[in-house]
Amino acid sequence: MRLDLAGVAVAIDGHTIVHEADLLVDDGEFVGLVGPNGCGKSTLLRTVYRALRPAAGLIAVDGDDVHRLPAREAARRTAVVAQETPADLDFTVAEIVLMGRTPYKPDAVADEKLCGLALDRVGLAGAADRIFATLSGGEKQRVLLARALAQQTRLLLLDEPTSHLDIRHQLELLHLVREQGIATLAVLHDLNQAAAFCDRLYVMNAGRIVAGGPPEQVLTPDLISEVYGVRAVHRPQLVFERLQEER
Known part of the structure; x- marks a missing residue:
């Protein structure tokens, strides 16, 4: 599965939010989209999963324009863990995950x-009967990821998947995503985590993609200063790793 964006522009209420974005996610790649608040990252991602339509350019999944695909076919190709998913859904975990099977013809045994x-x-194998609203933040995010995996697509889109999670659950979720081995585009805020988990990064600023490539080539002190308005300094710091026995 391959995602291609070519010259994508997005306008809301007559104001252009994203300008001429070019982006590629190849099969099996974990690609991060980073940049300061309000730069257009989530707007661009929402356009990829058809919540918004581009004003110009092409968004293609395996060569097909996603905005010309029937909704059911688009959902068979792309799964989304969106930022605005309600946290108090009065469903069981199993019911939430089963929603990922909506694009397919019902088959109770196979779907279960x-x-x-x-x-x-x-x-979360033992959590199927628990009520989603009673779960911790980290558990909810894992359930939403399970729903996306149940959709059986080869492209995964994540909008700030680690927001509101503590350090342990942030690392746990990113490891889970990485381990799936499917094409993934994720909007991320933490540059250290983006560098640690992503194969490639795209940096946005003021609605434009201003850099793209491997993290070590993209996250330079000069670029960070230009985009974020802060100085990047290499100093001793705590580095967190997931404890293997926690899974």
């Missing part, structure tokens, strides 16, 4: 098996 496998992959 796939949802069980998705929960197992995110470490």
Whole structure:
């Protein structure tokens, strides 16, 4: 699965928010989209998953314009963990994950098996009957990831997936995403985490993609200063790693 953006512009209420964005996510890549607040990252991602339409340019999944695909076919190709998902849904975990099967013809036995496998992959095999609203923030994010995995797409889109999570759950979620081995585009805020987990990064500023490439080539002191208005200094710091026994 391959995602291509070519010359994508996005306008809201007559104001251009994203200008001529070019971006590529190849099969199996974990690609991060970073930049300061309000630079257009989430707007661009929402356009990829069809919540917004581009004013210009092309967004293609495996060569097909996503905005010309039937909705069901688009959902078979791309799964989304969006930023604005309600946290107090009065459904069981199993019911939430089963929503990922909506694009397909119902098959109760196969769907239940796939949802069980998705929960197992995110470490929540025993949580199917729990009420979603009673879960911790980290557990909710894993359930939403399981729903996306149950959708069985080869492209995953994540909008700030670690927001409001503590350090342990941030690392746990990013490891889970990385381990899936599917094409992934994620809007991220933490530059250290983006550098640690992503194969490539795109940096946005004022609605434009201003840099793209491997993290070590993109996250230079000069670029960070220009985009974020802060000085990047290498100093001793705490580096956090997930404890293996926690999964």
